[in-house]
Amino acid sequence: MVSSQAQVYPTRQPVRAPMNRTIELTEDDRDRLRPRLLREPPPTRLTEPPQATIHGNCLHWAHYLPLHFVDLLLLDPPYNLNKAFNGQKFFRQTVENYTQWLNEVVTSFIPLLKPSASIYICGDWFSSTSIFTVASSHFIIRNRITWEREKGRGSRTNWKNASEDIWFCTLSENYIFNVEAVKLRRKVVAPYRLADGTPKDWRPTQQGNFRDTYPSNLWTDITIPFWSMAENTNHPTQKSEKLIAKLILASTNPGDWVFDPFLGSGTTSTVAKKLGRHYLGIEIDEEYCLLAEKRLELAHVDSAIQGYVDGVFWERNTLAVQKARR
Known part of the structure; x- marks a missing residue:
């Protein structure tokens, strides 16, 4: 600092x-990458x-x-x-x-x-x-x-x-705020269907039922990098x-x-x-x-x-589903 x-x-x-x-x-x-670094500022802006x-x-x-x-x-x-x-x-x-x-x-x-x-x-x-x-x-x-x-x-x-x-x-x-680019894909625990049987705001897949939601300011889907990543x-x-x-x-x-x-x-x-x-x-x-x-x-x-597949962000602990869709 x-x-x-x-x-x-x-x-x-x-x-x-x-x-x-x-x-x-x-x-x-280190020997290969050091020459790529910029170190000395130019004489003028x-x-x-x-x-x-x-x-x-x-x-x-x-x-x-x-x-x-x-x-x-x-x-x-x-x-x-x-x-x-x-x-x-x-x-x-x-x-x-x-x-x-x-x-x-x-x-x-x-x-x-x-x-x-x-x-x-x-x-x-x-x-x-x-x-x-x-x-x-x-x-x-x-x-x-x-x-x-x-x-x-x-x-x-x-x-x-x-x-x-x-x-x-x-x-x-x-x-700029591209809200469509940062949707979060969540599992649907209690899927709701319309009267004609159509899923309401979710999609059924072989890996389960998922809904793409707009992002909020509370993020619970972030994994801090650890040794196996x-x-x-x-x-x-x-x-x-x-x-x-x-x-x-x-x-x-x-x-x-x-x-x-x-x-x-x-x-x-x-x-x-x-x-x-x-x-x-x-x-x-x-x-x-x-x-x-x-x-x-x-x-x-x-x-x-990691966690970003098919143009959406997947909630945490859905890695197996992500791999299945790649």
Whole structure:
């Protein structure tokens, strides 16, 4: 987040189980992928955006990126909590200090946005006060998505933190929202038929009865990447491709530009590529930049997104049905 808030500690390499599908980097990968990273900003502001992964400080790079090129800004900054990222440890700040830092982040990227741009800001419950304060001063807040985070152990002294938020904002009243592209397919527990026997708002299949529903701001169908999923990395706060795909499909059209200045292990760029969008990501840690580039390579071979099949998002724990329909 802020260099003065971070301390660097040595990291231990985990021992992987035989069936572990976590994406890892070999030394050959690192040597091959390093030349692809952009590191040095140009002498003056660019006029065209590069489709690339930038290794550097996003606040510094903001002064060199083209004006008004971003259709979708996805902000997933470090939350205001104690967390380690590849040896760097960040510590919870006061709400006032975190709000001030987040405001600096947001104001740095506003000149890069198109007038019709959408903005999504990720956070947890403790960051919400800061996010609302900053977002409401610069954008039109449309909604707050809450998604169930099913991983994590419980607490003996507090309620288990099992959700995170994504604040949906726009720069103006002119914005994209493709609601038909983000429908959720759910199992029908009690199917209702009309008088003539016709199913009402659902379809029978050999795998069961399903209904395609419009999305709400409460998401209970997200699976956090884990060791047996092909998209999994060792990034401690990796978002799932399914989650990011919903945001990209709803708020962009094919060929639009998606910008993630806190790229992490590359989920946003990877999903944007799979869905036919242009992408630009910035990440301060080289190892995560290289993971992003490796995932972009893999996306060229396999464009599948877990939980997204037949143009709809499937509710959690319907993997067998998804495979049957591929």
